[in-house]
Amino acid sequence: MKKISHLFTFLLLYFLFHSCIKKEETEPLNQNEIIPIQVTQHSGKTFSTGNKLSKASVYPGGGVMIQAFYWDVPSGGTWWDTVAEKIPSWQQAGIESIWLPPATKGQNGAYSMGYDPTDYFDFGNYNQNGSVETRFGSKTELVTLITTAHNYGIQVFADIVLNHNSGGQSEYNYFTQSNTWTDFSQIASGKFKRSQYDFHPNDLHSNDSGSFGGFPDLCHDKTYVQDWLWNRSDGVGKYYRDVMKFDGWRFDYVKGFEPWVVKEWNSHIGGFSVGEYWDSNVNTLEWWANSANSSVFDFACYYKMHDAFDGNNLSLLKDDMMWKRNPFKAVTFVSNHDTNIIYNKMLAYAYILTHEGYPTIFYRDYEEWLDKNKMNNLIWIHNYKATGTTTILYADNDEYIARRNGYNGNPGLIVYLNNSNNWLERWVPTNWYSTQIKDFTGNSNWYPTTQSGGWVKIQAPPKSYTIWSVNQ
């Protein structure tokens, strides 16, 4: 009996000892700090602007959009030429679509940024509002730009202002019983003439969900307006699609009218679609995107990145965002022509270019303000490695690690954002087993091999980031 007892004790100690050894060999000490959060649930396929107007992305990670303007780009009718000259280098960098400012004549003529539309068919080819060319150039120059983009496989998205018009003549308005600037009968193209009957209030409709800056507020309930916007073969939507060859639409100020307007446009015209619904509320963004059958700019992600990166609280990146609700209807961005509040921009671009949704790069960030080599590296990583669903592996105030789980043979990636003043390192669970990985940003020179269980230790430099994937 005693012998048996000794044998039992020996065996127990033996197994305890060897299980400890085994644990040290195969599992990191801090693994308990890692509680993976599965953020998205879907087949793994990539965001695509593919539709009946344009082909799907040629990149496994999907494409990248550039907002090809900023507020008050140089006037003088040269902007379309400037953008056209950029196209070859943008294509080389992996940019797959460009968003242009409203392309038709506004009230402010040669100085207008286009958001005060007078004549939807004056692309800088009529002498109207003080000039022939728009601020950006002539119709011929615009067509050359679009043709050049298409020759390089780049889609072109038009900025569509449907909420309001500007630049009409004054007329006595029976509905307001005052004079209003609602007489658009004299527009030079002669197409889509409007009057007080086409603006709020009128004989059919008193108002919609919003108006802007006192401009005449277009009434989309009017059959005449619907005909000119999307029904007629020579109307605005089909002219932009079939004659100008635009591939998609960025809808301005969609808070100013109901989402069925964009839904109708999309069902009649087709093409990529994204709405500017300027609101950080994810429920509202998701409601609008579903109601309009359109992508929407992810303002929730935008404000959350500002709080997280600039407020040194990266755990906020665990919060809700539009791309987490529906990555196929979220267009992410770091700044645009209207708003530029994110200070810690490279971390923000490292975030949107490794996460889901359709990332947009702002012209000035890319061409003027940030390190173009670093941006091109992030675009390359996005296009070739940012595949599959998303799992957050770790987040605290100054540290964030997430995993893209790969798709269709593509290995995905692990991104490590470090907002601290020190080098950081951490054991993380990968989907790669006994596999050598590397940091595709070049910020770390480690070439670690994952353990048989997938764990590996990665690092990131201070105020910077690393992005890891299989070394192949």
Ligand SMILES: [Ca+2]
């Ligand atoms: Ca010009």
Ligand SMILES: [Ca+2]
């Ligand atoms: Ca409105």
